[in-house]
Amino acid sequence: MLMGLLFSIVAGALVGLQNIFNSKVNEHTGSWMTTTLVLGLGFAASLLLGVVFEGGDMFRLDLSSMQTWYWFSGIIGVGVVTCVVQGVRRLGPTFAISIVLITQLVTAMIWDTMGWLGLEKVPFSWNKLAGVLILIGGILVFKLGGRNVKTAEKVQVHDPI
Numbered sequence: 001m002l003m004g005l006l007f008s009i010v011a012g013a014l015v016g017l018q019n020i021f022n023s024k025v026n027e028h029t030g031s032w033m034t035t036t037l038v039l040g041l042g043f044a045a046s047l048l049l050g051v052v053f054e055g056g057d058m059f060r061l062d063l064s065s066m067q068t069w070y071w072f073s074g075i076i077g078v079g080v081v082t083c084v085v086q087g088v089r090r091l092g093p094t095f096a097i098s099i100v101l102i103t104q105l106v107t108a109m110i111w112d113t114m115g116w117l118g119l120e121k122v123p124f125s126w127n128k129l130a131g132v133l134i135l136i137g138g139i140l141v142f143k144l145g146g147r148n149v150k151t152a153e154k155v156q157v158h159d160p161i
Contacts, residue, residue, distance in 0.1 A: 016093070019084050020088070022081065022084065034081070035078055039077060084097075087100065101135075109124075
């Protein structure tokens with residue numbers, strides 16, 4: 001379990017970092033070129049690392065038992081990269097990634113609860129729903145609570161008191 005937690009923490013940090021990088025690439029290239037570069041370089045790195053760590057075993061596949069719809073994972077990745085880049089560009093990294101993570105959590109909870117696409121059915125609990133609602137509340141407090149620093153600075157500069 002500890003390794004699972006560690007990998008999940010590293011993945012979260014890398015996703016946040018990657019989205020900031022993707023947003024900066026998008027400023028210079030555009031959305032579709034960003035997606036092409038991200039997924040193309042990801043393919044090259046995956047292929048290289050796979051050969052280094054797995055050698056020839058990487059190419060010994062038995063795909064006959066795999067469901068057809070799982071082949072569309074890469075196409076879903078195009079949607080992920082494109083949508084996250086646009087979200088970060090329009091909302092900023094922290095707010096956009098917060099929404100992405102909450103949506104990811106809600107979607108995973110629904111898929112787990114329903115047992116869709118061959119997932120083991122995980123019973124729904126009100127505690128899980130409460131946790132998601134608390135996270136959503138946290139995002140609302142983050143985004144809507146407090147004053148904007150730039151606005152506060154302007155008020156202080158012009159405030160005669």
